[in-house]
Amino acid sequence: MDKQQVLKEYFGYDSFKPGQEALIDSLLSGRDTLGVMPTGAGKSVCFQVPALMFQGVTLVISPLISLMQDQVTALVSLGIRAAYINSALNQQQVYAVIRNAAQGMYRIIYVAPERLDTALFLELCSKIRVSALIVDEAHCISHWGHDFRPSYLAIPDFIRKLPSRPVVGAFTATATKAVRNDIVRLLEMNYPFELVTGFDRKNLYFEVRKPEDRLADLTGLVHRYCDAGRSGIVYAATRKEVEDITAHLKKEGFAAARYHAGLTDEERRINQEDFIYDRIQVIVATNAFGMGIDKSNVSFVIHHNMPRDMESYYQEAGRAGRDGSPSDCILLFAPRDIHLQRYLIQQSYEQSELPDNEAAAVRKREEKKLSDMINYCTRDACLRGMMLSYFGERYYGSCKNCSFCRQGMVLTDVTVDVQKIMSCIHRVGKGADRAAITAVLQGSQDERIQELGLDALSTFGIMQDRDKKYIDACIEHIMASGMAAADSEGVLHLTRRALPVLKGEERVSARVPDIKGAGSNDEDIDTGLMEKLREVRRTQARVHGMPDYVILSDSALVQLCKAAPTTEKQFMRVEGMTRIKYERYGIAFIKAVKDYKKADKPSAAKEKKIPASKDPQVRARAFEIMKELSLSDFEGFDEKLSLSKLIQKLTHDRDLPKGGTLVIRREVSGRLVAHGALARVENEGHTVTVPGEKAAEYGISLIRTAGEDGSEFEMTAYDSTAQEWIVHRIMGEIQEI
Ligand code: ADP
Ligand code: MG
Secondary structure, three states: OOHHHHHHHHOOOOOOOOOHHHHHHHHOOOEEEEOOOOOOOOOOHHHHHHHHOOOOOEEOOOHHHHHHHHHHHHHHHHHOEEEEEEOOOOHHHHHHHHHHHHOOOOOEEEOOOHHOOHHHHHHHHOOOEEEEEEEEHHHOOOOOOOOOOHHHHHHHHHHOOOOOOEEEEEEEOOOHHHHHHHHHHHHHOOEEEEOOOOOOOOOEEEEEEEOOOHHHHHHHHHHHHOOOOOEEEEOOHHHHHHHHHHHHHHHOOOOOOEEEEOOOHHHHHHHHHHHHHHOOEEEEEOOOOOOOOOOOOEEEEEEEEOOOOOHHHHHHOOOOOOOOOEEEEEEEEOOHHHHHHHHHHHHHHOOOOHHHHHHHHHHHHHHHHHHHHHHHHOOOOOOHHHHHHHOOOOOOOOOEEEHHHOOOOOEEEEEEHHHHHHHHHHHHHOOOEEEHHHHHOOOOOOHHHHOHHHHHHOOOOOOOOHHHHHHHHHHHHHHHHHOOEEOOEEEEEOOOOHHHHHOOOOOEEEEEEOOOOOOOOOOOHHEEEEEHHHHHHHHHHHHHOOOHHHHOOHHHHHHHHOOOOOOHHHHOOOOOOOOOHHHHHHHHHHHHHHHHOOOOOOHHHHHOOOOOHHHHHHHHHHHHHHOOOOHOOHHHHOOOEEEEHHHHHHHOOOOOOHEEEEEEHHHHHHHHHHHOOOEEEEOOOOOEEEEEHHHHHOEEEEEEOOOOOOOOOEEEEEEEHHHHHHHHHHHHHHOOO
């Protein structure tokens, strides 16, 4: 098999990602190889494909037990013979692995660096043929890196003890020159082939927010993500903050857990596993969390505080979206973060054991890094551009996927709109300033416009569909490029330069607010089917005792959903599917697709939005919980709440199943409709519930509220009267039946 076939056959991918092929070729040719690629770029495949093509065994040195376990589980699930040796195994198990290895059972063995100089392991390596030695997370060998591991320094010694020198490969996501040099020097690599691939991760959306109340903002964000079934990481600066945030999120009803260095090993392990196996949706952590995490379906990373430097930030944020799905990296910034970081730098300076001048140099370097980080948080510019240029990459234009570019300007062909504006300036003639021109274009009902008779012009209202900011930006561009000028009174008039554009001989491009309302990331997929496939994945994960994403990554699940295969052939054509995957889980997925297609469409369509709540077991459990609620404990919440929020508050310490809130909500709103407090109306083919004729009496009203992205939406709000009503009357009614 050649590398292409190996990639397809074992890993199910049709093509290599950027950089993979060159690195694979280099290893296959026997040349030492250093690959520097950002997290999620697919470094493992770079050494796993050659491992399946080499004669002997490939040893992979990896710093963390959990990393090894993850990778080996993934390999075994792909039908590749692999094992690991580390302190997670007892002596018996180690012997078993060694025995099997000596008999040539494995293609890939992951090993902890501490194992390399044990007699048992050295003996094994003298018996088997080690074709390649791969150092994963190779930055751990460097003092400059952020995760220095002294045991990595023993690797070259180990290599020398082998009967023949294997090809040496090193992989890392840390790009700085100092670290790269250290890796090559300390691993004693032979004229290695070095490849550094682009650091841009296009699927990551970056945003910096400066909320007044960070905890409230964070809660809102977490709500939004978790309600959509997404899971993620919240990073906080201190253990105390981790504790506080976790407690708060739990109180709000989220499945959250904490992670920091002050916990017992046991609790850390459990919480991490719960996160990996999707038993909890959010993990709140200090920067102690992450290196061992190969979870590919982390779909948001929120930093509650500004991290100390861009390297840390990019590494931590980069844990989102490793499977290539659109994912969000949000940083909540407050100026007091700066003081904390300065304080920490000062502390480590004062406690440094380095000679004075070196300690001062370190401090200076850290201060510089901090100021770059502050710059990222405070400057108005494309965030991705700033980040990439920090890592030494040139980046031009608007990325369209950061908070600046999404709200900001996009280079657009504005010829037609510029023509409209200029012809308006021309028609209005003397006496109109920018504001008046804009008002005419937008068809404003302003009295001044009517008094001047400008509403009779043919250009009146021709840009009704454009917002003011957009028109402003166009006018700005017209003036900046000299096609129009303003006199001392601010009155606009065209210049000769306007002619070629008005005649249609020249086109105009300008940076203007994105008229298309820059892209939502949500793919257009059948959410009902998606939900079914997710269920199958979950069952299969349980059956095989593996995390969900090892069965299929989220992006593979999306592909599967889009393709909706009903035959083996169709299944195999989906990106990411392999023979082994077909044999193990294919039948189950195909059956789910068939069942879904068979189910009569109207009900399938309805199920799209509310799948779990239709499950009879969920319904039964939700009703049980409703009946068990001790309503006499309710003392009222004084703010205005949505109905779901109220239900969550009431049931927060109960084990409400997924979809349960919806079951209760429907039951409650059904009764409110019967009381005339709510009404059902048809809207674009959907039935929606709105305040009814008696809404005011019940304390129910429609309010406008701002979503976390600043967009406004309408919400039916329940004030304390309404909450009383619902709890004591409506819920009471339900409890009685
Ligand atoms: P890294 O170690 O560089 O952070 P991984 O090796 O863990 O990244 O790979 C990240 C994800 O990319 C994994 O889900 C992996 O299966 C996927 N992947 C790797 N190579 C390819 C490829 N050629 N095509 C599609 N997906 C790939
Ligand atoms: Mg990796």
